[in-house]
Amino acid sequence: xxxxxxxxxxxxxxxxxxxxxxxxxxxxxxxxxxxxxxxxxxxxxxxxxxxxxxxxxxxxxxxxxxxxxxxxxxxxxxxxxxxxxxxxxxxxxxxxxxxxxxxxxxxxxxxxxxxxxxxxxxxx
Numbered sequence: 583x584x585x586x587x588x589x590x591x592x593x594x595x596x597x598x599x600x601x602x603x604x605x606x607x608x609x610x611x612x613x614x615x616x617x618x619x620x621x622x623x624x625x626x627x628x629x630x631x632x633x634x635x636x637x638x639x640x641x642x643x644x645x646x647x648x649x650x651x652x653x654x655x656x657x658x659x660x661x662x663x664x665x666x667x668x669x670x671x672x673x674x675x676x677x678x679x680x681x682x683x684x685x686x687x688x689x690x691x692x693x694x695x696x697x698x699x700x701x702x703x704x705x706x
Contacts, residue, residue: 584677586670593646594668595687597654598679600640602688603695632695679684 584591611629614622647653653669657676664684668675 584675585673586668586675590650590652591668594641594652594654596639596643596671597647597652598636598666599684599688599691600636600643602684603636603691604640606635606688606692607636612643630691635695635698 585698586594607629611626611633614625615627619625651669651671655669656664657667658665659681662681664679664681666677668677691692
């Protein structure tokens with residue numbers, strides 16, 4: 583049984599997922615820049631704007647965690663699972679995550695940021 587409230591655990595999970603989203607976006611940006619697209623700029627802009635949004639949210643998550651004495655550390659990883667140590671106001675808890683679940687959540691976040699960005703723009 584966890585002592586960490588759901589809201590704080592969700593914030594701590596974002597501290598796991600958002601850096602992974604940024605890593606993927608960075609790699610994708612490099613791939614787009616190296617790809618033989620005729621018009622690269624729209625893709626580059628989409629990725630860069632998405633990265634800005636993710637960085638902004640990650641900054642807010644980091645500030646929240648610092649002010650509420652929360653910390654997440656990767657403890658152990660194998661092909662199937664990743665173990666994280668959650669430090670919550672002096673308490674330590676280990677949480678084991680199935681790697682495909684992490685991948686699916688990161689994909690879900692990428693889709694959310696792309697769709698959010700696309701749907702937030704007005705027609706020109």
